[in-house]
Structures are given as C-alpha cells and as structure tokens.
Amino acid sequence: xxxxxxxxxxxxxxxxxxxxxxxxxxxxxxxxxxxxxxxxxxxxxxxxxxxxxxxxxxxxxxxxxxxxxxxxxxxxxxxxxxxxxxxxxxxxxxxxxxxxxxxxxxxxxxxxxxxxxxxxxxxxxxxxxxxxxxxxxxxx
Amino acid sequence: xxxxxxxxxxxxxxxxxxxxxxxxxxxxxxxxxxxxxxxxxxxxxxxxxxxxxxxxxxxxxxxxxxxxxxxxxxxxxxxxxxxxxxxxxxxxxxxxxxxxxxxxxxxxxxxxxxxxxxxxxxxxxxxxxxxxxxxxxxxxxxxxxxxxxxxxxxxxxxxxxxxxxxxxxxxxxxxxxxxxxxxxxxxxxxxxxxxxxxxxxxxxxxxxxxxxxxxxxxxxxxxxxxxxxxxxxxxxxxxxxxxxxxxxxxxxxxxxxxxxxxxxxxxxxxxxxx
Numbered sequence: 161x162x163x164x165x166x167x168x169x170x171x172x173x174x175x176x177x178x179x180x181x182x183x184x185x186x187x188x189x190x191x192x193x194x195x196x197x198x199x200x201x202x203x204x205x206x207x208x209x210x211x212x213x214x215x216x217x218x219x220x221x222x223x224x225x226x227x228x229x230x231x232x233x234x235x236x237x238x239x240x241x242x243x244x245x246x247x248x249x250x251x252x253x254x255x256x257x258x259x260x261x262x263x264x265x266x267x268x269x270x271x272x273x274x275x276x277x278x279x280x281x282x283x284x285x286x287x288x289x290x291x292x293x294x295x296x297x298x299x300x
Numbered sequence: 301x302x303x304x305x306x307x308x309x310x311x312x313x314x315x316x317x318x319x320x321x322x323x324x325x326x327x328x329x330x331x332x333x334x335x336x337x338x339x340x341x342x343x344x345x346x347x348x349x350x351x352x353x354x355x356x357x358x359x360x361x362x363x364x365x366x367x368x369x370x371x372x373x374x375x376x377x378x379x380x381x382x383x384x385x386x387x388x389x390x391x392x393x394x395x396x397x398x399x400x401x402x403x404x405x406x407x408x409x410x411x412x413x414x415x416x417x418x419x420x421x422x423x424x425x426x427x428x429x430x431x432x433x434x435x436x437x438x439x440x441x442x443x444x445x446x447x448x449x450x451x452x453x454x455x456x457x458x459x460x461x462x463x464x465x466x467x468x469x470x471x472x473x474x475x476x477x478x479x480x481x482x483x484x485x486x487x488x489x490x491x492x493x494x495x496x497x498x499x500x501x502x503x504x505x506x507x508x509x510x511x512x513x514x515x516x517x518x519x520x521x522x523x524x525x526x527x528x529x530x531x532x533x534x535x536x537x538x539x540x541x542x543x544x545x546x547x548x549x550x551x552x553x554x555x556x557x558x559x560x561x562x563x564x565x566x567x568x569x570x571x572x573x574x
Contacts, residue, residue: 259355260472267339267504267505268433268434268503268504269496270504270505271495272492287499288434291435292434292435293435294434298340300336
C-alpha cells in the first residue's frame with residue numbers, strides 16, 4: 161500500500177480486522193468451543209488445567225488461577241487468550257496463552273514455551289527486572 | 301529496484317542512511333504503528349486461535365508484507381535505503397559489528413537491560429518505547445543471556461533441505477520448512493531462538509521496538525526465498541485451500557484488506573537479495 165494514504169489505510173485496516181475478528185471470537189466461543197480450537201482444545205483438555213499458584217518470586221507477587229476464560233475475558237477487556245488461565249504480577253495481569261501441547265507463553269516472553277503458567281510468570285519477573293506489566297487493548 | 305544487502309557488507313554511509321531513515325520514521329510516529337500492528341496481531345491470533353502472524357503457515361507471507369510496508373516507509377524518507385539482513389549464523393557474537401555504536405548499539409546494562417549506546421539508546425532522545433506491554437520506556441536487550449548461542453548454519457541447512465512448506469495441522473507442532481524455520485517445532489530454535497537470544501524487547505510481543513527485528517526478519521524472509529529456489533517443484537505455500545482456521549493460499553491476511561499469501565510469493569516484484 162504505497163502512497164501518502166497508507167498510514168491511514170493501515171490504521172483503518174487494523175480497526176476493521178480487529179472488529180471482524182472479535183465478532184468471530186464471540187461466535188466461536190458460543191457455538192464451537194472445542195471445535196473452534198481444534199486439536200489444541202483437545203490437547204488442553206487431556207492435559208488438564210494447570211493448578212493455581214500464589215507466591216512471592218524475586219520480590220514480586222505472582223498469582224495464577226484457572227479462569228472462566230470468556231467471562232473473565234469480557235469483564236477485564238481481554239478476550240481470554242484461549243486457555244482461560246489468569247496470571248497476575250503484583251496485581252497486574254500478564255496475558256498468557258497456551259500453544260496446544262507445546263506449552264505456554266506470555267506477552268513478555270512470546271518466543272518461548274513454558275511447561276506451566278507458573279514458569280511463564282517467573283520468567284516474566286526475571287525479564288522485567290523491576291518493570292511492571294501494563295495493560296493494553298488487545299484489539300487496538 | 302530495492303536490493304536488500306547483508307548488513308555485514310554495508311558501508312558506513314549505508315548504515316548511517318538506514319539508521320537515519322529509521323529514526324525519521326520513528327519521529328513521524330509511523331514506526332509505532334508497526335509495533336502496534338505486531339502486538340495486535342499477536343493478541344488477536346492468540347485470542348481467536350487463528351494463527352495469522354505467527355505459529356502457522358502465514359508466518360512467512362505475513363512478515364514479508366509487514367517488511368515491505370516498513371521498507372516503503374523508510375524509502376519515503378530516503379529512496380536509497382533498504383532493509384539489510386542479518387545472517388545470524390555467521391555474525392553470531394555479541395562482538396559483531398551489527399551491535400556497534402555506529403549501527404544498532406550494543407547490549408543493555410545489567411541493572412535493567414537498558415541499551416546505553418548507539419542511535420537507539422533512550423538517553424539520545426530519539427528512541428522512546430511508546431507501544432509496549434510493560435513500563436520500560438527504553439530499548440532493552442541482553443544479548444546471549446537467555447540462550448548462549450544463535451542457531452547454527454547446520455540447523456538452517458536442515459530446514460532448507462525439507463521438501464514440504466508446511467503440513468497439517470498447520471500450527472505449532474507441524475512438520476515442514478515453515479515450522480522448522482519459525483522454530484515452533486522445537487524448543488528455542490531458529491527464528492524464535494534469535495528473538496530470545498537478543499532478549500529485552502525482542503522477546504516480547506512488541507519486538508519491532510528493537511530495530512534489529514527488521515534485519516532478523518529480512519534474513520528469515522531471504523531463507524524462504526532460498527528454500528523455494530532449492531525446491532522449485534514444491535508448493536511455495538500451503539495449505540492451498542479449504543482449511544478451517546488457517547490462512548489458505550488465497551485467503552486475505554489481516555490487517556491488510558486484500559493481501560493473500562499468493563500475492564507474496566514472488567518477492568522479486570518488490571525487492572531482491574544481494
């Protein structure tokens with residue numbers, strides 16, 4: 161998209177795409193929860209949901225709880241990141257996501273895979289070196 | 301015609317032109333739109349389970365388009381500029397000239413991983429992180445901290461030898477060239493490993509905040525072109541069609557309203573590699 165209007169076009173396209181995708185999420189979550197996520201959903205189901213944790217790691221309080229994914233997601237302005245597990249670092253949400261049988265990642269460590277959300281939370285703490293996670297609009 | 305060169309072969313003037321163009325695109329506010337687009341793509345993909353930008357076959361054409369758009373912005377500032385590529389199998393140390401103060405600057409300081417030298421040091425006043433997932437306003441790196449080594453050439457050659465682009469289920473765990481190159485088929489390998497090796501922002505969903513993102517992805521993109529040249533009879537992209545929740549060859553790739561993987565197959569209409 162060359163030309164002086166590309167900047168606006170990109171922004172508009174992102175907005176359109178985000179809106180369309182969100183509609184898709186709502187539909188999928190209502191109608192096809194297992195089918196919509198395919199083998200991932202199956203793998204997650206077979207593996208079970210990771211247990212809760214609440215600990216202080218390197219001076220930061222990290223908490224993790226299995227969540228009613230979509231209910232929690234809508235209440236907090238996030239769309240759930242798929243697996244319905246909520247992680248907090250000092251009370252602020254660290255978005256985590258499950259990659260089928262390949263494990264978990266977070267927005268702070270997006271190119272790694274962790275066996276559990278706890279490991280993702282601890283690694284995020286190590287990565288941040290005192291910085292805090294900041295909420296963002298996932299569809300912005 | 302745009303020619304992308306190995307960053308190791310750039311002249312001092314070429315490095316400066318690239319850096320200056322990046323800084324100008326940042327100053328104009330356009331750079332942060334790209335960071336935002338990357339973060340948004342990651343979030344929507346993870347929320348929907350439809351993996352457009354990462355973890356699926358469209359990883360390569362999505363990033364090809366992303367780089368073309370960014371390169372166009374650079375060239376509006378300076379038509380002589382292209383995105384250099386970083387061959388991380390060759391320039392694979394912290395001491396590489398890539399990380400010199402006259403180019404991308406070096407690793408971060410131990411306290412907070414803040415990059416302290418080069419044109420993208422926060423103290424220089426030209427590089428504040430505006431689109432992020434955490435509170436760090438400065439560019440962060442910690443080279444070779446999380447993983448000590450970059451992917452070896454043997455890993456790249458093994459990926460290039462694979463005759464199939466991608467395979468069902470067309471996401472993490474698939475076998476084929478795309479998955480091997482992206483690194484989602486193994487732990488901390490290939491493309492993913494490079495992000496992790498740089499650490500700091502490169503490890504996050506706002507990885508384009510580090511300008512090395514573009515040089516890294518230019519090399520990944522070059523490897524896709526190299527792979528196709530090695531396997532001229534293999535489908536350059538799969539799946540061809542009819543795959544639920546996967547970007548097929550002729551599906552559009554958001555956020556672009558009408559760009560398909562098919563549109564991205566012939567990169568030579570946009571640029572070539574030297």
